[in-house]
Amino acid sequence: MYILVVGCGKAGSHLANSISKQGEDVVVIDNREEAFNNLSTEFTGFTLLGDATEFELLKEAKIDNADVVIATTTDDNVNSMIAQIAKDIFEVPKVLARTFAPRREKIYNQLGIDTICPTTLSVTEFEKAILD
Amino acid sequence: MKVIIIGGGKVVYFLAKTFLSKGYEVTIINRDQDYCERLAKKLRATIIHGDGSDPYFLEDAEALKADAVAALTPNDPDNLFICQLAEQKFKVPKTFALVNNPTNEWIFQKLGVTKVISTTSIISSLIEQQVTVDDVTNLFPIDEGKVTVTQVVLTEESPVLGRSLSEVSLPYDSVLGSVIRGDEVIIPRGDTRLLKGDKVIVIALPENQAEVFKVLLGHEKEGVR
Numbered sequence: 001m002y003i004l005v006v007g008c009g010k011a012g013s014h015l016a017n018s019i020s021k022q023g024e025d026v027v028v029i030d031n032r033e034e035a036f037n038n039l040s041t042e043f044t045g046f047t048l049l050g051d052a053t054e055f056e057l058l059k060e061a062k063i064d065n066a067d068v069v070i071a072t073t074t075d076d077n078v079n080s081m082i083a084q085i086a087k088d089i090f091e092v093p094k095v096l097a098r099t100f101a102p103r104r105e106k107i108y109n110q111l112g113i114d115t116i117c118p119t120t121l122s123v124t125e126f127e128k129a130i131l132d
Numbered sequence: 133m134k135v136i137i138i139g140g141g142k143v144v145y146f147l148a149k150t151f152l153s154k155g156y157e158v159t160i161i162n163r164d165q166d167y168c169e170r171l172a173k174k175l176r177a178t179i180i181h182g183d184g185s186d187p188y189f190l191e192d193a194e195a196l197k198a199d200a201v202a203a204l205t206p207n208d209p210d211n212l213f214i215c216q217l218a219e220q221k222f223k224v225p226k227t228f229a230l231v232n233n234p235t236n237e238w239i240f241q242k243l244g245v246t247k248v249i250s251t252t253s254i255i256s257s258l259i260e261q262q263v264t265v266d267d268v269t270n271l272f273p274i275d276e277g278k279v280t281v282t283q284v285v286l287t288e289e290s291p292v293l294g295r296s297l298s299e300v301s302l303p304y305d306s307v308l309g310s311v312i313r314g315d316e317v318i319i320p321r322g323d324t325r326l327l328k329g330d331k332v333i334v335i336a337l338p339e340n341q342a343e344v345f346k347v348l349l350g351h352e353k354e355g356v357r
Binding site for chain 2: 053054055056075076077078080081084085088089101103104107110111
């Protein structure tokens with residue numbers, strides 16, 4: 001599988017390391033060079049430096065061949081835009097966007113984007129811990 | 133008319149001022165406290181300090197009652213989402229997104245945000261019009277590109293030099309809107325003669341553009357972006 005991860009922060013790099021270890025083809029995009037330092041030495045994928053909202057860069061990353069695109073930058077709206085480009089323009093089969101703001105999540109879902117909201121996931125876990 | 137503007141800088145200030153002078157009801161949403169306070173002192177508009185891409189603040193701005201929302205932030209992804217949010221959740225009839233990256237013009241349109249303002253394209257078009265090196269310059273698109281307006285400079289190879297407009301057979305859905313000859317602007321009629329160096333403004337359907345260039349310049353040429 002070819003997986004494109006956008007955003008090499010804590011989550012993105014962790015994900016990229018993990019998937020690469022499992023033998024999948026991974027490309028990570030970030031617009032900060034230092035972010036790639038988060039990748040482990042065992043990472044066997046590729047990195048691409050640049051702004052992932054730029055169409056040309058996504059083409060360079062061969063997004064049209066991607067099986068999965070994960071948008072995990074620090075900006076919800078950037079993730080939303082990348083996810084929409086991946087899904088609606090490049091027809092990538094599986095697209096996920098990280099969204100921090102629960103209020104925006106609903107709208108992203110209405111736009112057809114599958115989201116992961118760390119905020120609500122954390123709250124669920126906290127609640128479980130409190131009420132158990 | 134109730135307009136909500138999300139963005140900042142001088143442009144938003146003067147835009148709001150312009151709209152207010154026309155009697156529109158203006159609300160501005162901006163993330164910077166200082167900017168909001170300054171604007172509140174200078175404009176008779178509602179100023180909201182917040183993130184315009186957060187549904188909460190659009191609700192505060194009474195987006196449900198708005199006639200138009202203009203997303204004019206420097207960040208294209210924010211502008212995209214603001215317009216989508218305004219349309220989907222608040223059913224605002226007209227939304228406008230500023231794009232800084234011209235490529236996003238067609239990307240936004242593909243993603244359903246049709247009214248896109250690309251400052252880069254507008255400014256480059258204006259400059260190109262004045263400094264025309266190419267014989268063909270695309271001017272402003274009209275109604276999302278349904279009609280093209282192009283400036284064609286008649287070079288010495290042009291097959292229509294010396295001919296009158298009635299003698300030139302332009303393709304069916306195209307019109308020669310005006311001829312700029314030096315400082316003079318001519319609204320052409322059948323007997324207007326075309327001369328070398330004339331800047332001809334052609335209004336045409338996109339599919340007829342190539343044919344128009346062929347007639348006026350003698351060769352096929354794609355519109356220059």
